[in-house]
Amino acid sequence: xxxxxxxxxxxxxxxxxxxxxxxxxxxxxxxxxxxxxxxxxxxxxxxxxxxxxxxxxxxxxxxxxxxxxxxxxxxxxxxxxxxxxxxxxxxxxxxxxxxxxxxxxxxxxxxxxxxxxxxxxxxxxxxxxxxxxxxxxxxxxxxxxxxxxxxxxxxxxxxxxxxxxxxxxxxxxxxxxxxxxxxxxxxxxxxxxxxxxxxxxxxxxxxxxxxxxxxxxxxxxxxxxxxxxxxxxxxxxxxxxxxxxxxxxxxxxxxxxxxxxxxxxxxxxxxxxxxxxxxxxxxxxxxxxxxxxxxxxxxxxxxxxxxxxxxxxxxxxxxxxxxxxxxxxxxxxxxxxxxxxxxxxxxxxxxxxxxxxxxxxxxxxxxxxxxxxxxxxxxxxxxxxxxxxxxxx
Amino acid sequence: xxxxxxxxxxxxxxxxxxxxxxxxxxxxxxxxxxxxxxxxxxxxxxxxxxxxxxxxxxxxxxxxxxxxxxxxxxxxxxxxxxxxxxxxxxxxxxxxxxxxxxxxxxxxxxxxxxxxxxxxxxxxxxxxxxxxxxxxxxxxxxxxxxxxxxxxxxxxxxxxxxxxxxxxxxxxxxxxxxxxxxxxxxxxxxxxxxxxxxxxxxxxxxxxxxxxxxxxxxxxxxxxxxxxxxxxxxxxxxxxxxxxxxxxxxxxxxxxxxx
Numbered sequence: 001x002x003x004x005x006x007x008x009x010x011x012x013x014x015x016x017x018x019x020x021x022x023x024x025x026x027x028x029x030x031x032x033x034x035x036x037x038x039x040x041x042x043x044x045x046x047x048x049x050x051x052x053x054x055x056x057x058x059x060x061x062x063x064x065x066x067x068x069x070x071x072x073x074x075x076x077x078x079x080x081x082x083x084x085x086x087x088x089x090x091x092x093x094x095x096x097x098x099x100x101x102x103x104x105x106x107x108x109x110x111x112x113x114x115x116x117x118x119x120x121x122x123x124x125x126x127x128x129x130x131x132x133x134x135x136x137x138x139x140x141x142x143x144x145x146x147x148x149x150x151x152x153x154x155x156x157x158x159x160x161x162x163x164x165x166x167x168x169x170x171x172x173x174x175x176x177x178x179x180x181x182x183x184x185x186x187x188x189x190x191x192x193x194x195x196x197x198x199x200x201x202x203x204x205x206x207x208x209x210x211x212x213x214x215x216x217x218x219x220x221x222x223x224x225x226x227x228x229x230x231x232x233x234x235x236x237x238x239x240x241x242x243x244x245x246x247x248x249x250x251x252x253x254x255x256x257x258x259x260x261x262x263x264x265x266x267x268x269x270x271x272x273x274x275x276x277x278x279x280x281x282x283x284x285x286x287x288x289x290x291x292x293x294x295x296x297x298x299x300x301x302x303x304x305x306x307x308x309x310x311x312x313x314x315x316x317x318x319x320x321x322x323x324x325x326x327x328x329x330x331x332x333x334x335x336x337x338x339x340x341x342x343x344x345x346x347x348x349x350x351x352x353x354x355x356x357x358x359x360x361x362x363x364x365x366x367x368x369x370x371x372x373x374x375x376x377x378x379x380x381x382x383x384x385x386x387x388x389x390x391x392x393x
Numbered sequence: 394x395x396x397x398x399x400x401x402x403x404x405x406x407x408x409x410x411x412x413x414x415x416x417x418x419x420x421x422x423x424x425x426x427x428x429x430x431x432x433x434x435x436x437x438x439x440x441x442x443x444x445x446x447x448x449x450x451x452x453x454x455x456x457x458x459x460x461x462x463x464x465x466x467x468x469x470x471x472x473x474x475x476x477x478x479x480x481x482x483x484x485x486x487x488x489x490x491x492x493x494x495x496x497x498x499x500x501x502x503x504x505x506x507x508x509x510x511x512x513x514x515x516x517x518x519x520x521x522x523x524x525x526x527x528x529x530x531x532x533x534x535x536x537x538x539x540x541x542x543x544x545x546x547x548x549x550x551x552x553x554x555x556x557x558x559x560x561x562x563x564x565x566x567x568x569x570x571x572x573x574x575x576x577x578x579x580x581x582x583x584x585x586x587x588x589x590x591x592x593x594x595x596x597x598x599x600x601x602x603x604x605x606x607x608x609x610x611x612x613x614x615x616x617x618x619x620x621x622x623x624x625x626x627x628x629x630x631x632x633x634x635x636x637x638x639x640x641x642x643x644x645x646x647x648x649x650x651x652x
Contacts, residue, residue: 011585015469019579048581062582 005309008064009071012053016072019044020079025269025357028080032360035214037164038081042088042119045076052117055097059113065316066250069093070257070308077261078268080357082336083364084215086258091161091216092116094254095169095247096123103235103243108191112167124165124194125247126156126221133157134377136171137183141223143172143190150174150228152190152202156221158371162205163217168192169247170223174238187240191232202226212363245322249315251372252325256308256332259368263301263332263339266361270294270343277348284346293342300338304331323386330378333368340365394448394542394564397502398439398472399495399509399521400432402456402463406514416610417617418485419515421457428463431510433470434570437577438540439508440471446542449473451502455483455495461593468588469580476502480597485610488516492524494608498601499529504565506547511536511569522569532562538573 005013023041031038045051053068055061062068069089077085097116100109115121132138141154152172162168168191175186197203203226207217235243271294274285284290308331311324340362344351351358369375383389404410404424411420428436439450452467452475454460464475478498486494499507507529512519526533534540538557539550545564550557552571580588598605606612632641646652 007589008586011582015580015582015585044579048579049583050581053582064582 005071006067008062009068012050012064012068012071013075015048016045016050016075017079019048019050020076020081023080025080028082028084029357029360031084031215032212033354035217037215038084038088041076041081045088046119049117051093051119052097054093054101055113055117056101059101059109059117061097061113061117065312066098066253067309067312067316069098069250070253070312073254073257074261074264074305074308077258078264079261080265082262082265082361083213083258083367085261086255087161087213087216089258090251090254091124091165092119092122094250095125096121096167098250099169099234099243099247102246103189105231107231108234112191115166121166122161122164123167123169124159124161125169125171125251126159126162127171127244127247128158129155130157134374137180137187138177139171139173139187140177141170141172142176143174143188143228145174146227148230150188150190150230150233152223152226152228154223156223158208158218159205159221160218161216162194162219162221163207165194168194168197168203169234169243171240171244184241186238187244188237189234189240189243190228191234192226192228193232197226200227211366212360213367248372249311249321249325252329253308253311253315253321255368255372256304256311256325256328259329259332259336259365260301260304260308262361262365262368263297263304263335266336266339266343266358266365267294267297267301269357269361270297270339270346273343274346290346293338293345297335297339297342300331300335304328304335307331323382326373326378326381329373330375333365333375336365336368394442394446395451395503395505396439396442396448397451397453397499397504397507398432398435398467399507399525400436400452400454400463400467401429401510401513401515402426402454402460403429403513403515406430410515412617412620416485417620418610421459426459426462428466429510429513429515431512431514431570431572432467433510433577434572434574435508435510436467436470436472437575438568438570439506440578441575442506442540442542448505451476451504453478453495453498453502455479455491455498457484464593465585465588466580468591468593469585470578471584472591474591475593477593477595478601479595480603482598482605482609483603485613486608487613487615488518488520488524489614490608490612492521492528494598494601494603495521496525496528497603498596499525501596501601506542506564507531507567509567509569511571522567526567529565529567532566533569534560534562534566535569537568537570540568540570540574 052061053064057063073089129139143150143152170190170192174188180186205219205221207219277284307328311321311328314321344358347358384391405427408424411423413420443450450472452472454464455478522535523533534549536552537549538552541548547566548561
């Protein structure tokens with residue numbers, strides 16, 4: 001067995017770290033406070049080809065896989081962006097490019113992939129609804145056939161990045177949930193031209209004020225009589241679940257990567273402070289009550305990383321990766337939370353000051369235990385699907 | 394046009410840098426090695442000149458085994474090939490020894506233009522370009538903030554305390570650059586992957602006709618006699634403004650020869 005990262009992934013780590021070296025913690029703090037997209041980093045990542053890593057070479061990308069995307073996400077996150085990095089790699093390189101490369105028609109790939117590879121075009125993904133969060137198969141946004149078109153009505157929530165997206169992957173039902181047998185049947189994913197849909201009045205959105213991760217707004221989305229041509233279906237009508245798995249597993253893996261990087265940066269901040277801050281005539285890190293939580297986080301980070309890379313490698317090799325992705329997500333977001341909490345406790349009262357980065361790290365880490373799927377649902381998957389325990393729902 | 398860029402691996406300025414107590418030379422293992430920042434500008438300028446005029450860019454670096462990381466970075470930015478001047482006998486060479494060794498390697502490689510950063514962030518003598526020019530018998534165009542080439546003529550804007558001088562020479566020449574000259578590119582994914590396959594030739598002192606008695610710590614003309622840690626920053630001077638704050642601040646700055 002060989003645990004060395006492939007050269008491609010090592011190149012990604014070096015290259016992305018090089019880009020990120022020009023942006024410090026204050027830069028990321030400013031983006032968060034000003035609630036603005038990190039345009040400068042985005043442009044630099046685009047220039048070096050770091051956004052198109054998983055786009056096939058014939059469409060202008062680097063022809064790499066999810067492992068390289070995960071390493072890029074982790075590196076960006078660990079450089080100081082923490083939670084914000086998730087959106088930079090999940091929304092467009094993940095939701096958009098990775099999914100289109102696997103499920104797009106020739107025309108869709110031709111039209112969109114080259115622009116997704118350069119970051120010139122961005123995407124977002126709309127699945128969650130007010131009454132269908134954890135239970136995503138229960139969505140009720142419905143696409144009704146009308147001649148050769150579809151007309152869509154419904155409501156979505158927590159849809160991140162709509163403001164910048166040229167295309168939205170909109171998940172709908174073409175068979176209502178109560179009539180679908182099995183329940184995974186009757187889902188259809190559309191590629192919606194966002195500015196066009198907004199102009200036509202079929203799509204409106206409203207940002208939700210939120211606790212952290214403010215570099216990108218998350219929105220309520222309202223779909224009213226949105227008319228879409230059949231050519232905008234991604235994958236097959238009624239068989240959208242195949243597309244969905246290939247969105248949700250990479251999403252978990254990339255969010256796990258972001259969480260892992262967030263854990264690393266929180267640990268670094270905590271350890272630095274524990275070395276510098278002196279109380280009772282010695283650095284506080286000399287006290288085991290301070291040192292051990294940090295040491296434990298280090299162990300959690302290394303464990304999560306192993307599972308993260310295994311999950312990404314499985315996806316790239318066409319192997320089942322649902323369980324691995326879930327475990328990676330569970331472990332990494334837990335590590336991020338524990339790391340942020342340990343860094344917070346290490347900083348004592350100063351942690352509460354927004355002049356230190358710890359409060360931001362803590363707020364960002366908290367959402368990782370809930371989005372895109374709660375810890376409880378991840379454990380449910382392990383309990384019922386892996387251990388064969390009886391279902392409660 | 395055959396352009397050679399000299400790059401040096403230096404300890405990361407963001408980390409704590411140390412000298413080794415046994416021979417008072419830089420402890421290169423104590424800190425992460427990075428490309429000397431000004432040399433990145435030199436690489437960028439070489440690549441721009443190549444893009445405008447054609448030719449080839451060769452990276453030349455003198456340093457220990459781990460300097461290959463620095464060489465790979467320059468190759469990842471787009472240089473075509475590299476020469477690594479690497480020999481234990483070179484350890485501890487001062488500016489004179491280094492300029493001799495590098496000039497011998499340059500003679501071996503051949504060049505129309507040599508470009509390098511105007512100083513390194515570790516030793517900071519800032520003398521290498523001038524010494525190289527002298528040893529190679531080539532014109533020296535130092536502190537360049539702009540470089541133009543037309544045929545065999547090379548024109549440079551050389552920064553000075555009062556602005557800049559326009560100086561002109563003919564190739565072959567040695568140019569050192571300042572950070573005003575350009576914005577170095579990041580290595581791209583394709584650049585990093587391609588760099589692995591680019592040729593890197595390693596030269597020892599015998600390969601480059603370098604006389605052993607002119608290089609190394611024992612043959613250096615300058616000697617580090619002693620060193621000490623920088624004193625911790627002393628408490629600052631607080632000037633309380635009682636109507637004459639501006640004048641007293643100016644007096645203070647004048648007493649320290651800042652103004």
